[in-house]
Amino acid sequence: MASIQKRGKDTYLLVAEAGNDPNGKRNRRTKTVKAKNKTEARKLLAEISDRS
Numbered sequence: 001m002a003s004i005q006k007r008g009k010d011t012y013l014l015v016a017e018a019g020n021d022p023n024g025k026r027n028r029r030t031k032t033v034k035a036k037n038k039t040e041a042r043k044l045l046a047e048i049s050d051r052s
Contacts, residue, residue, distance in 0.1 A: 012041040
């Protein structure tokens with residue numbers, strides 16, 4: 001699961017799930033990026049999701 005949240009002008013917060021730790025707590029990878037639009041932010045999110 002992944003999400004995109006608009007934070008400001010041309011700024012998006014990207015969140016990608018990275019599995020669970022041994023205690024069952026979710027691990028999430030987050031990154032704030034500059035992108036011209038949501039489509040560009042989705043491409044960056046795909047890159048982050050692949051690394052998770």
